[in-house]
Amino acid sequence: MLSLTSPVRTPSHRIGAAPKLLALCAFSIGAFLLRDPALLALAFAFVVLLYAAMGHLFARAGLARLRPLWPFVAVILIWHLVTSDILAGIAICLRLLAVVGFANLVTMTTPLQALLDTVTGLFRPLRRFGANPALLGFAVALVIRFIPVLMARARALAEAWRARSPRRANWRLLTPVFLTVLDDADHVAEALRARGGLNEYE
Amino acid sequence: MERDVVLIALFAALVAILGLVPQLTLISGVPISAQSLGIMLCGTVLGAKRGTLAVLLFLLIVAIGLPVLSGGRGGIGVFFGPTVGFLVGFPLAAFVAGYLVERMQDLDLKWSAMIAAFIGGVVVMYIPGIIGMAVVLDKSLLVATGFALPFIPGDLIKVVLCGLLTAGLARARPAAILWRG
Numbered sequence: 542m543l544s545l546t547s548p549v550r551t552p553s554h555r556i557g558a559a560p561k562l563l564a565l566c567a568f569s570i571g572a573f574l575l576r577d578p579a580l581l582a583l584a585f586a587f588v589v590l591l592y593a594a595m596g597h598l599f600a601r602a603g604l605a606r607l608r609p610l611w612p613f614v615a616v617i618l619i620w621h622l623v624t625s626d627i628l629a630g631i632a633i634c635l636r637l638l639a640v641v642g643f644a645n646l647v648t649m650t651t652p653l654q655a656l657l658d659t660v661t662g663l664f665r666p667l668r669r670f671g672a673n674p675a676l677l678g679f680a681v682a683l684v685i686r687f688i689p690v691l692m693a694r695a696r697a698l699a700e701a702w703r704a705r706s707p708r709r710a711n712w713r714l715l716t717p718v719f720l721t722v723l724d725d726a727d728h729v730a731e732a733l734r735a736r737g738g739l740n741e742y743e
Numbered sequence: 744m745e746r747d748v749v750l751i752a753l754f755a756a757l758v759a760i761l762g763l764v765p766q767l768t769l770i771s772g773v774p775i776s777a778q779s780l781g782i783m784l785c786g787t788v789l790g791a792k793r794g795t796l797a798v799l800l801f802l803l804i805v806a807i808g809l810p811v812l813s814g815g816r817g818g819i820g821v822f823f824g825p826t827v828g829f830l831v832g833f834p835l836a837a838f839v840a841g842y843l844v845e846r847m848q849d850l851d852l853k854w855s856a857m858i859a860a861f862i863g864g865v866v867v868m869y870i871p872g873i874i875g876m877a878v879v880l881d882k883s884l885l886v887a888t889g890f891a892l893p894f895i896p897g898d899l900i901k902v903v904l905c906g907l908l909t910a911g912l913a914r915a916r917p918a919a920i921l922w923r924g
Contacts (some may be wrong), residue, residue, distance in 0.1 A: 544807075544808045544809055544810075545809070545810055545818045546808060562819075564873055569823055578884055583745065597759070606818075606820070609814055609816050609824070610824060612827075613824075613825045613880065617880055620882075622884075625764065627892050629881070631868075633880060633881045635826065637824070637879065637880075640823045641820040641821075641824050642820075642821035644818065644819040644822070644823045645818055645820040647818075647819055647858065648808045648817070648818030648819050648820060649818070653808055653809070653844075654808040655821055656806070656808060657807050659847070660803065660807065660889065677803075679748070680748055680752050680755075680800055681800070681803065681804060681807075683748070683749065683752035683753075683754045683756075683871060684756045684759070684800060684801070684804055685809070686753045687752055687753055687755075687756035688756045688759050688760060688811070690756075691753075691756055691757065691760045692760055692763070694758070708922040712904055715904075715908055716908060716911045716915070717762060719908065720912070720915050720916060721755075722757075723750075723753070723912070723916050723919045724916075725752045726746075726749045727746070727749075727754075729749045730745040730746040730748075730749040730750075731745075733746050733749070734747040734801055738744065738745055739744055739745055739767065740744075
């Protein structure tokens with residue numbers, strides 16, 4: 542399982558997660574308050590400059606990460622072209638690309654563990670209300686481990702299906718996949734209990 | 744305790760891999776992903792409380808940068824994009840689906856899970872989803888509803904699947920239906 546952190550080392554990798562997240566908050570609030578297309582173009586240019594400063598390879602990867610936004614950009618531009626208010630449409634798209642681009646920048650230059658540590662740190666004050674930061678970290682690790690296990694199980698059962706049937710595997714495969722992974726989950730829970738359980742996280 | 748934590752993590756992983764399942768394209772040309780099926784199942788299988796926790800755990804691993812949101816998306820950026828409302832709707836949907844299925848115990852589980860999945864996973868999910876699109880794209884609620892409408896037929900398929908799967912699981916592994924615990 543690959544995380545979205547960029548393997549290209551950039552100066553931004555050296556900054557801690559918390560300051561980058563705070564900068565993201567400030568930037569996004571600012572961008573959502575702005576209405577003037579010229580100012581939004583400036584904000585967008587700022588993000589483009591940040592990417593450019595990180596080098597060619599990094600900027601290309603950053604551009605690829607914006608791909609899911611293109612349908613929305615297209616719909617907005619066409620919409621505003623028809624309603625003859627194209628400047629407002631451009632402003633919306635600039636804001637969208639600038640804010641999501643800035644957020645992706647934080648994700649791409651912050652290791653998974655640093656972000657996770659920051660999140661569990663945020664949970665620490667909630668301890669007295671029953672939140673448990675250490676248990677949260679453990680649960681995240683479990684999810685990350687379960688994902689490849691689930692995929693491998695689904696693949697194995699799909700192969701078995703193809704060996705038996707000329708038809709393509711379909712949703713009927715879901716029940717056996719669920720059943721086998723539920724049994725796996727019981728084994729994991731049993732193994733945890735056998736090793737002293739999760740009480741040390743209490 | 745151990746079993747609860749493991750099952751919550753398992754369902755968070757389930758939501759994640761259902762997002763990686765190749766997207767099906769309906770006749771109308773609208774792509775649908777299986778991710779919201781996972782959200783519905785969190786509610787109907789784990790119940791309101793644990794289902795919501797599983798979905799929140801899923802959102803956390805999206806936020807820290809795993810590309811497990813449908814279409815291989817992830818990171819903090821998705822919380823600033825046009826679909827942010829649906830991300831807000833995910834835990835609400837799981838909660839409502841779980842709450843409803845827990846309160847329809849007289850009904851056959853297949854039907855109660857379908858009703859719960861429809862109200863939680865479609866009605867409740869789309870309200871913040873549409874508001875989010877309206878805000879981020881600066882459009883009226885009516886226009887944003889128009890953008891979301893093509894996705895409803897796919898969601899109805901998922902509602903039916905959720906009912907069938909929940910009932911199938913209950914038959915084969917009764918202990919897996921946590922809210923009955």
